[in-house]
Amino acid sequence: MDKIVVLDFGSQYSHLICRRIRELNIYCELVPYNTPAEKIKDLEPKGIIFSGGPASVYSKNSPKPDYEIFELGVPILGICYGHQIIVDHFNGKIKRVLNREYGNALLTIMDKTNLFKDIGSSGLKCWMSHSDAAEVLPKGFEVLGKTSSSFSAAIGNNDKKIFGLQFHPEVAHTEKGDKVLFNFAYEISKANPEWSMSNFIETSVNDIQKKVKNEKVLCAVSGGIDSTTCAILIHRAIKDNLTCVFVDNGLLRENERENVAEIFKEKLGIPLRIIDARERFLKGLGGLNDPEQKRKKVGEEFARVFTEFAENEGPFQWLAQGTLYPDVIESGVSGGPATVIKTHHNVGGLPEWLHLKILEPLRYLYKDEVRNMARIMGVPPDLLTRHPFPGPGLAVRIVGEASQEKINVVRQASHIVEEVLVEDNLYDKVWQAFAIVGDDKAVGILGDERIFGHIVSIRVVESVDAMTADWSRLPFSTLEKISSKITNEIENVTWVTYAISSKPPSTIEPQ
Numbered sequence: 001m002d003k004i005v006v007l008d009f010g011s012q013y014s015h016l017i018c019r020r021i022r023e024l025n026i027y028c029e030l031v032p033y034n035t036p037a038e039k040i041k042d043l044e045p046k047g048i049i050f051s052g053g054p055a056s057v058y059s060k061n062s063p064k065p066d067y068e069i070f071e072l073g074v075p076i077l078g079i080c081y082g083h084q085i086i087v088d089h090f091n092g093k094i095k096r097v098l099n100r101e102y103g104n105a106l107l108t109i110m111d112k113t114n115l116f117k118d119i120g121s122s123g124l125k126c127w128m129s130h131s132d133a134a135e136v137l138p139k140g141f142e143v144l145g146k147t148s149s150s151f152s153a154a155i156g157n158n159d160k161k162i163f164g165l166q167f168h169p170e171v172a173h174t175e176k177g178d179k180v181l182f183n184f185a186y187e188i189s190k191a192n193p194e195w196s197m198s199n200f201i202e203t204s205v206n207d208i209q210k211k212v213k214n215e216k217v218l219c220a221v222s223g224g225i226d227s228t229t230c231a232i233l234i235h236r237a238i239k240d241n242l243t244c245v246f247v248d249n250g251l252l253r254e255n256e257r258e259n260v261a262e263i264f265k266e267k268l269g270i271p272l273r274i275i276d277a278r279e280r281f282l283k284g285l286g287g288l289n290d291p292e293q294k295r296k297k298v299g300e301e302f303a304r305v306f307t308e309f310a311e312n313e314g315p316f317q318w319l320a321q322g323t324l325y326p327d328v329i330e331s332g333v334s335g336g337p338a339t340v341i342k343t344h345h346n347v348g349g350l351p352e353w354l355h356l357k358i359l360e361p362l363r364y365l366y367k368d369e370v371r372n373m374a375r376i377m378g379v380p381p382d383l384l385t386r387h388p389f390p391g392p393g394l395a396v397r398i399v400g401e402a403s404q405e406k407i408n409v410v411r412q413a414s415h416i417v418e419e420v421l422v423e424d425n426l427y428d429k430v431w432q433a434f435a436i437v438g439d440d441k442a443v444g445i446l447g448d449e450r451i452f453g454h455i456v457s458i459r460v461v462e463s464v465d466a467m468t469a470d471w472s473r474l475p476f477s478t479l480e481k482i483s484s485k486i487t488n489e490i491e492n493v494t495w496v497t498y499a500i501s502s503k504p505p506s507t508i509e510p511q
């Protein structure tokens with residue numbers, strides 16, 4: 001399949017370039033900036049893009065590519081810092097701009113190449129973020145576009161097929177930026193738009209069959225979208241040689257085990273082994289108050305349960321994980337070319353002596369691509385829109401010891417929160433919505449009786465990526481409904497409060 005390779009010089013937008021190209025149905029991979037030219041040649045890219053980056057080309061230790069890359073005869077597009085690498089390499093000159101140019105600029109296009117084909121010559125709003133700019137262009141390069149403060153905002157050497165853009169075509173603020181990327185990939189690099197999810201599913205199924213042959217694969221599923229999609233894909237490839245396991249740790253959402261069992265058996269037709277480990281987890285958590293200790297305990301217990309299963313029901317040769325692309329890639333600048341494989345949160349680190357080979361069929365995909373794949377492969381819509389749920393489950397929503405009583409309270413209360421949000425048409429508008437319980441109690445009245453019951457806190461947040469989050473300004477009527485349902489329906493809860501702290505300084509989960 002034709003592909004474009006992006007060299008990552010540390011820009012916060014490197015992944016975005018990759019995603020934009022894939023949105024144009026052209027396959028794209030992100031590699032560290034210092035990947036040897038030989039290795040890049042082996043990838044057989046149709047075109048290469050240098051990302052932006054925070055460094056300055058003249059500073060000591062600034063990231064530089066393997067310059068042999070310019071000899072591969074593959075078209076190159078440099079963006080921002082990548083543009084300056086090109087100017088510097090071909091003996092042009094870069095200067096420091098005193099006032100960092102940041103924000104929108106109007107690009108006048110003078111291009112006679114195909115980079116700006118069908119874009120028109122009137123001003124194009126483009127987004128800048130740089131402190132260096134080309135002062136003298138290298139020989140053989142011409143100006144393709146300028147802005148009021150940058151005479152060389154777009155440059156190119158059409159014979160060598162090497163281009164540089166001072167602005168960022170990958171961000172939404174650049175008008176027709178995707179068209180510029182498309183022109184580079186399709187018109188200049190001649191990469192055909194062959195990347196589609198249905199194609200990818202087919203190729204992945206073939207790859208899995210070739211890799212796994214007749215061996216056995218073990219896959220832990222959590223009911224979340226990544227592990228479910230991973231399981232469907234592998235099942236499609238190797239059918240009964242896949243064993244899916246779901247561990248009920250007693251810290252799950254209301255009816256979760258039943259729901260997952262139904263989805264797998266009834267809707268997806270994939271056999272699922274369910275391990276009831278509720279007692280073990282509860283016992284393990286006994287007496288633990290510290291959040292980190294609780295998390296660790298859940299992880300350890302999971303590894304133990306899973307290992308026992310693998311030993312008793314095996315032998316298995318493969319362990320399947322739903323690792324995604326951003327987990328696999330380590331941004332080039334600080335980390336170099338190392339590939340990091342995240343120990344999946346929910347697997348919690350499995351002992352190496354199990355000697356399982358790792359199968360990660362989603363390792364080239366972004367989250368939205370996994371969602372798309374899941375949709376195509378028949379994952380039920382409510383699972384696609386389900387809020388994320390942490391691996392250690394309700395244990396991180398309980399302050400202090402996770403006793404059975406507190407687990408019951410938090411589970412029922414969270415269910416009520418979700419139920420009311422669905423009723424009020426708010427569930428899909430928020431990132432997560434749940435209840436929290438600790439050891440604080442407050443006096444209440446039940447009939448004529450004074451009772452001393454739990455204080456339950458409600459946490460509803462809005463977020464795009466969970467890195468930051470804001471508390472949701474829910475209507476008072478919704479809050480009121482949640483509160484009265486909780487105190488009416490859950491025994492021993494007297495007060496309901498609403499958490500109005502944002503992240504930062506708080507986190508989403510309280511523990």
Ligand code: XMP
Nearest residue numbers: 345346388389390391392466503507508509
């Ligand atoms: P925090 O609490 O760090 O959470 O603001 C950010 C996002 O990550 C989820 N989360 C976890 N997910 N295992 C997981 O799989 C965990 O240990 C874990 N801790 C937090 C959390 O629900 C939120 O979406």
